[in-house]
Amino acid sequence: MSTPPLASGPDPLRPPLASGPEGPDALRPLLTTVLDALDTGRTARGGPLPAGGPATVAARLRAAVGDVLPEHGDPQALPTLVHALAEGSADPAHPLCAAHLHCPPLAVATAADLAASALNPSLDSWDQAPAASALETLVTQALARLAGLTDALVTTGGTESNQLALLLARETLGPTVRLLCAENAHHSLTRAAWLLGLPEPVVIPAPAGTLDPAALHAALTTVPGPHLVAATAGTTDAGLIDPLPDIATLSHTHGARLHIDAAYGGGLLFSDHHRPKLAGLDTAHTLTLDLHKLGWQPIAAGLLAVRDPTDLTALDQSADYLNADDDTEAGLPDLLGRSLRTTRRPDVLKIAVTLKTLGRHRLGTLVDQVCEHARQFAHLVHDHPHLELHAPPTISTVLFRPTGAPDTTVADIRRRLLTDGHAVLGRARIDGRLWLKTTLLNPHTRPHDLTPLLHLLEGNTPT
Numbered sequence: 001m002s003t004p005p006l007a008s009g010p011d012p013l014r015p016p017l018a019s020g021p022e023g024p025d026a027l028r029p030l031l032t033t034v035l036d037a038l039d040t041g042r043t044a045r046g047g048p049l050p051a052g053g054p055a056t057v058a059a060r061l062r063a064a065v066g067d068v069l070p071e072h073g074d075p076q077a078l079p080t081l082v083h084a085l086a087e088g089s090a091d092p093a094h095p096l097c098a099a100h101l102h103c104p105p106l107a108v109a110t111a112a113d114l115a116a117s118a119l120n121p122s123l124d125s126w127d128q129a130p131a132a133s134a135l136e137t138l139v140t141q142a143l144a145r146l147a148g149l150t151d152a153l154v155t156t157g158g159t160e161s162n163q164l165a166l167l168l169a170r171e172t173l174g175p176t177v178r179l180l181c182a183e184n185a186h187h188s189l190t191r192a193a194w195l196l197g198l199p200e201p202v203v204i205p206a207p208a209g210t211l212d213p214a215a216l217h218a219a220l221t222t223v224p225g226p227h228l229v230a231a232t233a234g235t236t237d238a239g240l241i242d243p244l245p246d247i248a249t250l251s252h253t254h255g256a257r258l259h260i261d262a263a264y265g266g267g268l269l270f271s272d273h274h275r276p277k278l279a280g281l282d283t284a285h286t287l288t289l290d291l292h293k294l295g296w297q298p299i300a301a302g303l304l305a306v307r308d309p310t311d312l313t314a315l316d317q318s319a320d321y322l323n324a325d326d327d328t329e330a331g332l333p334d335l336l337g338r339s340l341r342t343t344r345r346p347d348v349l350k351i352a353v354t355l356k357t358l359g360r361h362r363l364g365t366l367v368d369q370v371c372e373h374a375r376q377f378a379h380l381v382h383d384h385p386h387l388e389l390h391a392p393p394t395i396s397t398v399l400f401r402p403t404g405a406p407d408t409t410v411a412d413i414r415r416r417l418l419t420d421g422h423a424v425l426g427r428a429r430i431d432g433r434l435w436l437k438t439t440l441l442n443p444h445t446r447p448h449d450l451t452p453l454l455h456l457l458e459g460n461t462p463t
């Protein structure tokens with residue numbers, strides 16, 4: 001009987017794994033393939049986002065992908081799909097992609113994320129993530145201390161952090177706890193109150209774009225408690241910071257629990273220059289932080305910090321196959337109480353690598369740069385004869401609009417720029433008017449990189 005010839009390439013019935021002894025050799029050529037496809041896709045896109053609008057982009061993607069689940073595999077699937085995704089993506093590193101709190105991730109953080117994917121720890125039991133669980137403890141406590149608190153949980157972002165904050169308030173103060181938040185608060189707060197079955201939230205006026213302390217005092221005086229006050233450090237629409245010291249004083253005086261949503265503004269903690277804007281942050285019982293905004297992390301990289309670690313006992317859960325009593329008594333760490341999720345990837349690795357690589361000073365420099373770019377762009381808008389600036393930026397968000405244009409024109413300009421693939425601008429409705437929004441998160445962007453945006457607006461604004 002003759003011996004079958006050895007295969008000259010990878011065995012299709014034994015696709016290589018990313019971890020284990022063969023992992024590095026299997027990944028190296030694939031990384032080159034991915035990087036090349038990212039580059040060709042970016043070149044094909046040619047701008048901050050694909051042109052043509054939703055229907056055109058979807059049709060182009062369908063044509064590139066073809067049969068998603070073919071009868072037989074396609075060896076070109078990786079370069080084909082990565083190219084198609086890159087060609088059809090908004091590029092947060094492009095100077096004219098500045099609509100949302102959508103940062104360009106640091107290369108070192110992205111590289112660390114590859115390691116996390118290859119090793120694939122799951123942070124629901126120690127025996128799946130021995131080193132990752134220890135690293136998470138070190139990083140979360142360090143970031144909590146940076147904010148003046150004691151401990152923190154890793155979350156998927158601001159929405160999960162805010163939901164956890166309301167859950168801890170409910171478990172601490174009871175099911176009748178009433179959320180008091182301003183009109184400027186993130187929608188996830190009122191949504192979390194609904195999700196958790198809490199009483200209807202009380203929405204506090206924010207006539208200047210930030211929570212009004214006098215209105216908060218009135219609500220704390222007249223609305224039956226117990227109360228959870230939610231303040232914001234970095235609003236989604238304009239990047240404003242509520243008067244945290246005044247809110248903290250009122251909360252303490254009335255015996256209210258205080259949550260601060262600093263998903264956007266929390267990054268100012270890294271900056272010596274801008275950190276004073278967060279005075280009062282350390283008075284919070286719970287605090288939302290989000291490093292896939294002013295932390296330049298790949299999504300997801302959220303945290304919920306707490307002042308009193310015993311509050312976290314509300315999350316305790318027992319599952320014999322993950323945290324049996326005799327295992328924990330023998331010294332195996334119990335991870336189930338560190339999240340509402342069971343399976344959790346080690347998002348802490350990219351955060352740890354970034355903190356260790358750059359240090360607080362260099363991270364603070366990046367924060368200073370984007371804030372300065374926003375200030376300079378605001379000056380360009382202010383000096384432009386046909387544009388109106390809403391206000392000087394507090395963090396890195398600038399609101400502006402064509403002078404005298406109706407809201408319908410402002411909305412049409414934004415959609416036209418999106419459809420043509422020329423620029424990604426956000427929108428915000430403040431003072432009864434619609435504004436265009438830039439959120440500058442790319443520290444490499446310079447004011448002269450944004451002058452084409454002004455020219456685009458001139459070309460799209462009716463005279």
